[in-house]
Amino acid sequence: MKRFVALARVSSREQEREGFSLEVQEEALRRFAGQAAGEIVKLWRIAETATKHEERRTFRELIAYAKKHADELEGLLLYKVDRGARNLFDYVELERLESEHGVPFISVSQQTENNPAGRMMRRTLANMASYYTEQQSLDVREGLARRVKDGWFVRKAPYGYVNARKEGRGIVEVHPVQAKAVRRAFELYAYHSHTLDSLSQALAQEGYDYSPTQREFAKSKLHAILRDRAYLGEVRFQEAWHPGKHEAIVELATFERVQLLFGEKTYHARDSVYGAGMVECGHCGRPLVVEIKQKQTSSGPREYRYYRCAKYNKGDHPRVRIGEADFDKQVTALLGRMRIADESTRQWIVSVLRAKSRAAEQCSQTERERLQGELESVRKQKARLLNLRLLDEIESDTFAAKQAELRSQETRLQTQLEGEGRQQSERADLAVKVFELSQMLAAKWLTADIAEKRLLLEIVCLNWTLDGVTLVPQMRKPFDMLVEGQLVSSSRGDRI
Numbered sequence: 001m002k003r004f005v006a007l008a009r010v011s012s013r014e015q016e017r018e019g020f021s022l023e024v025q026e027e028a029l030r031r032f033a034g035q036a037a038g039e040i041v042k043l044w045r046i047a048e049t050a051t052k053h054e055e056r057r058t059f060r061e062l063i064a065y066a067k068k069h070a071d072e073l074e075g076l077l078l079y080k081v082d083r084g085a086r087n088l089f090d091y092v093e094l095e096r097l098e099s100e101h102g103v104p105f106i107s108v109s110q111q112t113e114n115n116p117a118g119r120m121m122r123r124t125l126a127n128m129a130s131y132y133t134e135q136q137s138l139d140v141r142e143g144l145a146r147r148v149k150d151g152w153f154v155r156k157a158p159y160g161y162v163n164a165r166k167e168g169r170g171i172v173e174v175h176p177v178q179a180k181a182v183r184r185a186f187e188l189y190a191y192h193s194h195t196l197d198s199l200s201q202a203l204a205q206e207g208y209d210y211s212p213t214q215r216e217f218a219k220s221k222l223h224a225i226l227r228d229r230a231y232l233g234e235v236r237f238q239e240a241w242h243p244g245k246h247e248a249i250v251e252l253a254t255f256e257r258v259q260l261l262f263g264e265k266t267y268h269a270r271d272s273v274y275g276a277g278m279v280e281c282g283h284c285g286r287p288l289v290v291e292i293k294q295k296q297t298s299s300g301p302r303e304y305r306y307y308r309c310a311k312y313n314k315g316d317h318p319r320v321r322i323g324e325a326d327f328d329k330q331v332t333a334l335l336g337r338m339r340i341a342d343e344s345t346r347q348w349i350v351s352v353l354r355a356k357s358r359a360a361e362q363c364s365q366t367e368r369e370r371l372q373g374e375l376e377s378v379r380k381q382k383a384r385l386l387n388l389r390l391l392d393e394i395e396s397d398t399f400a401a402k403q404a405e406l407r408s409q410e411t412r413l414q415t416q417l418e419g420e421g422r423q424q425s426e427r428a429d430l431a432v433k434v435f436e437l438s439q440m441l442a443a444k445w446l447t448a449d450i451a452e453k454r455l456l457l458e459i460v461c462l463n464w465t466l467d468g469v470t471l472v473p474q475m476r477k478p479f480d481m482l483v484e485g486q487l488v489s490s491s492r493g494d495r496i
Contacts, residue, residue: 002038004029005066006077007059007084009046022047025079032108038074063093070101081107081122082129091126095119148237149397151245158230159221160249172246179249181208182225185217186250189226190257193451196222197292226258234404243400256411273453274307274327274464281309282467283318291321309466322469330471331457332445338482349482368417375413382406 008025022045033040044062046055066076076097078084084105085091098104104114112121147154157163157172160182164173181203188194188202196219203217210217217225225231232255233248234241275290288307295302305324311317385406389399445453457464461473475483 002033002036002074003041003072004033004036004038004074004077005062005069006033006040006043007046007062008043008079009055009083025083028079028108029077032077032106036074040077041073059090059093063097066097066103067101070103073103076103076105078105078107080110081125083107085126085129087130088126091123091130145237148235148242151235151243153230153235153244153246154237157246158228159225160231161246172244174247174249181210181217182231182249184208185222185225186231186254186258189261190254193449226262229255229404231255240401241404242397243404252407252411253415256408256415260412260415272305272307273324273450273457278454278457279307279464279466279471281311282465282472284309284311286310288466290324307466318468320466320469322466326469327471328445334471334473334483335445335460338479371413371417375410375417378406378409378413382410 006029008022010022030040044058046058066073085094094105110125153172160175160178161172162175164171185199185203189199194202199222200217204215209215229241231250232252233244233246235244272290275288277287279288281288286309289310291306293304295304306321308321312319385402388394460479461475463474465472
């Protein structure tokens with residue numbers, strides 16, 4: 001019997017409704033092979049749900065198989081020319097298969113003679129298919145652009161919204177339950193010092209479920225939600241954000257604060273006391289990373305944190321892993337050595353710290369002036385942009401995109417400006433309090449949260465190095481003298 005290979009393709013529901021379904025094509029191909037006293041030894045199917053990558057892979061597999069078994073094949077069967085060649089590049093491959101390997105391709109519903117006139121007819125049909133594909137792609141892009149210009153998403157609305165139809169047109173509405181979860185996720189991350197891990201747990205504890213079948217929010221979902229400007233009422237299209245008609249779920253100030261925090265807390269990093277660059281490996285200089293393990297106890301699951309070098313598994317690197325509890329013991333012992341009994345010495349050290357804080361305040365003032373200058377520049381740009389739009393010198397899409405960019409810059413600078421002076425003041429006050437409460441620091445350390453512990457470590461020490469299993473600090477002045485107990489009564493000036 002004659003041996004054929006065949007390809008059936010459906011690229012849209014419209015074609016299926018017109019009678020070009022995969023089943024219809026397969027039946028016609030097998031009927032043709034039977035009438036020619038042959039059989040189809042291998043058939044490839046491309047469904048309407050296939051991606052472009054899947055279509056290309058299937059087509060390449062077909063061509064490769066036909067070339068490899070060319071001596072055994074009578075031909076390649078297609079229902080129509082455009083089922084095999086949606087563009088001229090594919091058609092060239094089919095003609096090369098025929099001319100170089102002797103495997104003709106046969107359109108069972110558009111049969112032509114294998115002569116110059118027949119080949120011209122097939123090429124005409126291939127040209128028509130290529131034109132139809134290119135024109136359809138252009139129409140789709142124009143349709144998407146019109147939808148974005150009207151302020152609507154071009155795809156499924158993100159979590160927190162729901163696609164709906166009103167007066168025969170697709171619109172986007174706020175999902176009453178999901179929107180509350182999104183809003184709460186932004187609030188918790190922005191103002192309650194959460195990581196993605198703890199944020200997922202906090203949402204679950206407050207009764208916010210991701211879906212009826214999935215209770216907890218996956219970290220990947222939370223990361224995508226907290227980065228998505230769609231919750232500000234904007235629509236993304238062609239790598240740019242445009243004003244949308246859907247209702248905003250999150251306030252701009254909250255959104256911008258979350259983005260600033262993401263500059264310090266990345267998706268893959270675990271927020272921890274001794275991780276994120278706080279402690280370096282004494283063997284190779286790399287930062288320590290944290291591993292979080294959960295173990296079942298009689299009172300339920302309990303979380304344990306272990307620290308190791310980022311190059312722990314490389315070469316002959318020491319395989320050292322230390323629990324957070326061990327690090328805490330070393331730090332509390334260090335803080336306990338800072339106790340000073342003499343009252344006059346304590347007062348003198350406080351005066352030195354306040355003098356240093358005044359110098360730092362001057363630096364902070366310079367930074368505030370720089371931020372204020374940038375803020376004024378952005379506001380002037382916004383005013384010039386509005387004038388250009390009123391004079392109709394720029395397109396509405398360009399205006400909207402640039403306006404959104406400047407608005408984000410303005411909010412970011414305002415947030416930084418508001419926090420600059422407060423942060424410096426808080427650090428200076430905390431430095432004094434650290435010293436004044438030095439006799440209580442060991443006890444206070446055990447009840448502090450992650451952010452407070454990291455701040456305490458940064459105030460007391462310049463850096464930390466792990467030597468074997470021991471933390472080795474480089475202390476800041478005057479805390480180095482407090483730890484070593486090297487205070488002398490003959491100190492003079494502004495130094496110990």
